Amino acid sequence: MANPIFSTREIAAIFWLVVFFIYILINKEIRKSAYRVIIALRNKYIVLAILSLFVYTSLITYFPLYVCGVWDGSMIKDTCIWFLFTALSLLFNINKARDFTFFKRIITGNIKVIIIVEFLFNFYTFPLVVELIMLPILTFLTVVQTYTEIHQQQEPKYKVTTSCIKTIFSLIGCGIFLYVIWMTVKDYGNLLTIYNIKIFLLPIALTLLSIPYFYIVALIIEYDSVLTSIKHIRRHDNPSVAKDMIKATKRYANINLKALSRIWKYHALYEPAKGSASGYIKKIVQKPQYAIGHTARLLIFNDIKTVTKRLSKNGIGEFSDWNCFEGDEYSAITDYFLLKNSSLYMPNNLAYYITGKKNYIEKIELALNINYQQDKEMAMAKFKDIILSTCKSLSINCPQDLVDAVDHLSEYCLKFDTYSLELQCVPSGKVETWTFSIITQI
Incomplete structure (x- = not known):
């Protein structure tokens, strides 16, 4: 028997998304807020970024994945899910990238999620009625946990709520994990198939292949921030100062995101009377050397x-x-x-x-x-x-x-x-x- 296009979990998610969409349409205040979000997304830079990401994803899906026989038409749904929930999420958080450590966390974090959630947890799902009940409960708990974690630094009382929700998630997770282990042992023949292995590897491959795109986007954003800041801060100086700093930035930072981040932090401290812009930029892009001293008595x-x-x-x-x-x-x-x-x-x-x-x-x-x-x-x-x-x-x-x-x-x-x-x-x-x-x- 052929596998259904959508699992019971995906059907439940689609159902609740439709319900949520209808609620937005009938609620005037929320409808206005949603409209403002849509208007914001019409920003030409956001549209250009999303379109370029779509084109890049299409290219890496075709080559090397399709050409090498790893991808076929039956994986369109999984590719779309990766694009909507992983790729777009990375795109809208790429401004946080300051060095390659950000991308290392993306790789390791995504692989953990893929192994535990995307594959095993989504491969074995509960009956539709159970999924319809469980999904909004888990969503609500996730929203509350996110809110309390954000505010617990300012309001210590939220720590108790956060701890309680984490305990609930741990219990639910243990229950689902035991169910998955039981089903895996019982049904390992259906799990270990060529198609399932491809589905398992697909989001990992897409994430790895998309790193160059996100790195380039991070570079563009960082360069724009640095150069705009230099022009703004040096607007009252001799025009040659800003030009020399920009030239030195491009020369010494090049495609090094960490170096750009250092320039962004320290360029405002430059004093033209104390040396050349080139020498100053060259100095601050160098990685600091931490040596162990012997002077402090502590x-x-x-x-x-x-x-x-x-x-x-x-x-x-x-x-x-x-x-x-x-x-x-x-x-x-x-x-x-x-x-x-x-x-x-x-x-x-x-x-x-x-x-x-x-x-x-x-x-x-x-x-x-x-x-x-x-x-x-x-x-x-x-x-x-x-x-x-x-x-x-x-x-x-x-x-x-x-x-x-x-x-x-x-x-x-x-x-x-x-x-x-x-x-x-x-x-x-x-x-x-x-x-x-x-x-x-x-």
Whole structure:
């Protein structure tokens, strides 16, 4: 008996999509929002990107897949599913690509999903009635989990909800996994066929073959951002400055996405009076060399790479490169972590600042800027959590007196033989800045 075109899971998904589409049509407010989304998608650059992705997918489907006998007309549905849910998702998130690590995560992540979900879980499906009931429940839980994970950094109360939903997903996943294993053992003859192996390999092959396209798109976006930023920042300088920086960018970055990312971060710090644009760009595209020093008495401060790697895991952002732009002073920072997004007021934010010399760190500073006093209590709670995480990451004991000082909004200073801990508050107009510092003795 021939396999049906659509599985029960796909039929259930189509049914609920039709229901959702009808709901959009009959609800005036949602219909207006959907119309605005459609209008936004009519942007010529978005249309061009989607069309170019479609053409590229068609080309790689024909050659090498079709020509080599890996692809045939029966796989159109699976190819369309990959295009709609994987390729377009990658396209709309390609602005996050800063180096080839982004693409490595795409490859490994997609292979995991394909093996566990796309193939085994979708090969064995439940009866249609079960799928119709299960799909909206799982969709609802996924939406709630996504919402709580986004907001749990700002609202600790959401952590309980996130943990509960993850437990529910784990139980459901275990149940489905046991069912899949049972069906695989029972029906392994139908699973291990040439056609199923091709279906299994198809999304993996399409993902691998699409990496060059996405890398080129990422390069175009990054170049546009860098060159536009250079022209904007240097608009009041001598026109030759911007031209020299753009020329140097193209020469030294070339097709290196990581180098472009470094230029985007640091080009604004260039001062024409202190050297040529070419020399400056050449300097900042070079990968920093992290050496182990012996100067800092707090030993871990001699290992810059380890410190930045550990602190980057504390949830408020990854560090920039350890770089020197003037004299012998080196620094690395994180972007500002917004404690609450709002278009109505400037949100409170957190950031790490590290300063020192080439081979060692002198000071680590965690800065909290309180721009909106109504959210101060929540901001201080997050500040305290990151202080505790910082000390734990560096294997430093966090005194209870320091925790109490944060709770009571008081300053604090404690000196040891090898390092000191400081908590300070510096008001500046309407902004209140709290800083927690770890300073090594030399």
